[in-house]
Amino acid sequence: xxxxxxxxxxxxxxxxxxxxxxxxxxxxxxxxxxxxxxxxxxxxxxxxxxxxxxxxxxxxxxxxxxxxxxxxxxxxxxxxxxxxxxxxxxxxxxxxxxxxxxxxxxxxxxxxxxxxxxxxxxxxxxxxxxxxxxxxxxxxxxxxxxxxxxxxxxxxxxxxxxxxxxxxxxxxxxxxxxxxxxxxxxxxxxxxxxxxxxxxxxxxxxxxxxxxxxxxxxxxxxxxxxxxxxxxxxxxxxxxxxxxxxxxxxxxxxxxxxxxxxxxxxxxxxxxxxxxxxxxxxxxxxxxxxxxxxxxxxxxxxxxxxxxxxxxxxxxxxxxxx
Amino acid sequence: xxxxxxxxxxxxxxxxxxxxxxxxxxxxxxxxxxxxxxxxxxxxxxxxxxxxxxxxxxxxxxxxxxxxxxxxxxxxxxxxxxxxxxxxxxxxxxxxxxxxxxxxxxxxxxxxxxxxxxxxxxxxxxxxxxxxxxxxxxxxxxxxxxxxxxxxxxxxxxxxxxxxxxxxxxxxxxxxxxxxxxxxxxxxxxxxxxxxxxxxxxxxxxxxxxxxxxxxxxxxxxxxxxxxxxxxxxxxxxxxxxxxxxxxxxxxxxxxxxxxxxxxxxxxxxxxx
Numbered sequence: 001x002x003x004x005x006x007x008x009x010x011x012x013x014x015x016x017x018x019x020x021x022x023x024x025x026x027x028x029x030x031x032x033x034x035x036x037x038x039x040x041x042x043x044x045x046x047x048x049x050x051x052x053x054x055x056x057x058x059x060x061x062x063x064x065x066x067x068x069x070x071x072x073x074x075x076x077x078x079x080x081x082x083x084x085x086x087x088x089x090x091x092x093x094x095x096x097x098x099x100x101x102x103x104x105x106x107x108x109x110x111x112x113x114x115x116x117x118x119x120x121x122x123x124x125x126x127x128x129x130x131x132x133x134x135x136x137x138x139x140x141x142x143x144x145x146x147x148x149x150x151x152x153x154x155x156x157x158x159x160x161x162x163x164x165x166x167x168x169x170x171x172x173x174x175x176x177x178x179x180x181x182x183x184x185x186x187x188x189x190x191x192x193x194x195x196x197x198x199x200x201x202x203x204x205x206x207x208x209x210x211x212x213x214x215x216x217x218x219x220x221x222x223x224x225x226x227x228x229x230x231x232x233x234x235x236x237x238x239x240x241x242x243x244x245x246x247x248x249x250x251x252x253x254x255x256x257x258x259x260x261x262x263x264x265x266x267x268x269x270x271x272x273x274x275x276x277x278x279x280x281x282x283x284x285x286x287x288x289x290x291x292x293x294x295x296x297x298x299x300x301x302x303x304x305x306x307x308x309x310x311x312x313x314x315x316x317x318x319x320x321x322x
Numbered sequence: 323x324x325x326x327x328x329x330x331x332x333x334x335x336x337x338x339x340x341x342x343x344x345x346x347x348x349x350x351x352x353x354x355x356x357x358x359x360x361x362x363x364x365x366x367x368x369x370x371x372x373x374x375x376x377x378x379x380x381x382x383x384x385x386x387x388x389x390x391x392x393x394x395x396x397x398x399x400x401x402x403x404x405x406x407x408x409x410x411x412x413x414x415x416x417x418x419x420x421x422x423x424x425x426x427x428x429x430x431x432x433x434x435x436x437x438x439x440x441x442x443x444x445x446x447x448x449x450x451x452x453x454x455x456x457x458x459x460x461x462x463x464x465x466x467x468x469x470x471x472x473x474x475x476x477x478x479x480x481x482x483x484x485x486x487x488x489x490x491x492x493x494x495x496x497x498x499x500x501x502x503x504x505x506x507x508x509x510x511x512x513x514x515x516x517x518x519x520x521x522x523x524x525x526x527x528x529x530x531x532x533x534x535x536x537x538x539x540x541x542x543x544x545x546x547x548x549x550x551x552x553x554x555x556x557x558x559x560x561x562x563x564x565x566x567x568x569x570x571x572x573x574x575x576x577x578x579x580x581x582x583x584x585x586x587x588x589x590x591x592x593x594x595x
Contacts, residue, residue: 030418030499034426037411037470041433044445044467049436051444063447112339115332128582129340132347134589135574137528139546140567143553144350147563155349155365162366193343197590250437253530257550280443281535290443297440308435 052301056294063290073295083292089267090275093180097271098248100184101191106240108188109195114225116196117203127200130193138190142257145186149173173258176268183269187254191247195240202236203229235314242311246304252277272300350571353564361560376565383562384555386569388541389548396458396544397526400465401519407466408473408518409511413503415474416481417489427478433471438464439531446535460536461544465526473518476591480514481507520581520588527574545570 056073059066077083112130116123133141148155151171160169172182206229214228230237252273255263261278263270279293353361354376355369380386415427445464446455454460488510489502497505530546537543540551552566578585 033410033414037407040467041470044463045433045438048441048444052441115336126336130343135578136571137546139530139549140571144567153362158365201590301440304437305435
């Protein structure tokens with residue numbers, strides 16, 4: 001206590017620093033603006049990702065890092081049973097997931113965007129209604145639809161029975177032939193409104209003059225859509241396709257909520273996100289799985305980062321064009 | 323006549339998808355008022371009455387009040403921190419031309435490409451070492467770290483549109499660097515702040531992944547994690563399940579009803595990520 005009073009006194013007695021020096025100190029203080037963001041970002045984003053890359057090159061015993069083993073984790077992931085089989089199967093499901101989402105979510109969203117961009121009333125209302133599912137937590141969506149798709153008490157099978165289509169009713173999530181597709185449809189339900197909005201932004205950017213000119217040249221209806229709208233809306237289509245790709249390869253919560261962390265039934269809905277989770281936090285025998293999990297993380301990281309880089313390239317180009 | 327038919331078809335398609343979009347949510351809300359028996363016998367229709375029994379039961383049986391407070395605390399603190407640190411950083415990058423400004427911007431933009439959850443095992447070990455596992459602080463830290471890139475991206479874009487004369491004249495009037503940020507720039511930033519808040523709020527409020535990994539104590543859970551507990555413990559009491567789902571979605575849906583335009587604009591701006 002005495003020392004602080006002394007310091008303050010001493011400071012007060014000191015001659016004031018010349019104005020220039022004071023300004024120079026203030027100038028350095030400016031760097032404090034950057035510091036907090038940098039600490040969070042480097043400490044808890046860049047450093048952990050760097051660690052994840054590094055971890056894939058080491059042997060692991062539980063949570064302890066062992067010796068450096070080069071690319072062996074990758075070799076085991078790609079060639080050794082059962083890692084290889086699980087990896088290939090899950091990767092296949094991710095690819096199916098992506099294609100399924102493009103064919104359902106994106107196609108529906110694009111058609112709806114075309115309709116909303118045409119002369120209709122209540123545009124804002126439709127936009128609002130389509131957007132609502134996106135407000136829910138993915139985990140809520142998963143749980144909600146596991147109830148709706150329940151074979152005995154679920155609303156969907158009851159609804160089918162009510163309109164005379166009992167024949168179609170089935171245990172959607174319990175049958176390995178339908179489970180993955182059911183999840184794809186649920187995911188489309190969750191995301192189509194958002195995709196529609198992105199397409200709409202793209203469509204609204206096309207100038208009316210282009211359509212006028214085409215109309216004068218005698219183009220109409222579908223021909224106009226294929227020769228003018230689709231090519232000119234390509235940037236937004238590309239962005240949405242890549243976002244869907246990233247979403248399909250990052251997917252985890254929805255399937256975790258609906259089918260558990262093994263991708264029931266019989267791994268028929270297992271995806272790389274679930275496999276990564278099991279390797280990292282599940283009790284896969286041997287306790288070496290963090291190494292293999294890190295290798296899988298690197299594979300996913302490369303896939304997703306490349307896709308994002310491509311999408312950013314497209315976005316930039318779109319910005320330049322307008 | 324053909325045109326008339328075409329218009330009708332358009333509305334039929336649009337209305338059909340509006341129904342598809344909304345009906346599951348209405349079903350969830352309607353079922354939350356039904357009794358267990360009623361859900362089995364009349365799964366599709368309206369409930370026979372609007373009794374709040376299910377709500378009271380869910381509120382008491384699982385720690386719903388705790389979940390709610392935890393979610394609110396984590397979301398609010400995270401979003402405020404994101405806004406603060408990112409706007410300061412973006413201000414620094416956009417308003418001072420240091421040699422490294424361009425590189426710093428690029429460095430932050432790198433984060434837009436990196437899926438952070440793939441670093442979950444190093445993050446888990448870091449939290450373990452910092453003794454932050456099973457705390458809400460761990461969530462706040464990863465949310466702030468993970469959302470800085472996007473916020474800097476939006477704020478930097480905003481600063482580019484803001485004339486520099488503004489802070490020059492403030493400086494001549496005797497404002498120091500921080501005062502320029504706090505008194506001049508921050509109030510003008512409201513639209514950009516709103517965009518970032520909405521995008522991050524939806525993401526953080528709804529996140530399930532990090533709570534699943536970091537939290538062990540049930541009373542610390544956020545709402546999405548609470549749903550996991552609810553579905554684990556009362557998997558046959560569908561009335562309670564629907565009720566829990568409704569309760570957890572209601573805050574976002576209500577916020578959306580009041581500010582749907584801002585939500586939609588915010589999310590489409592956020593599409594780059």
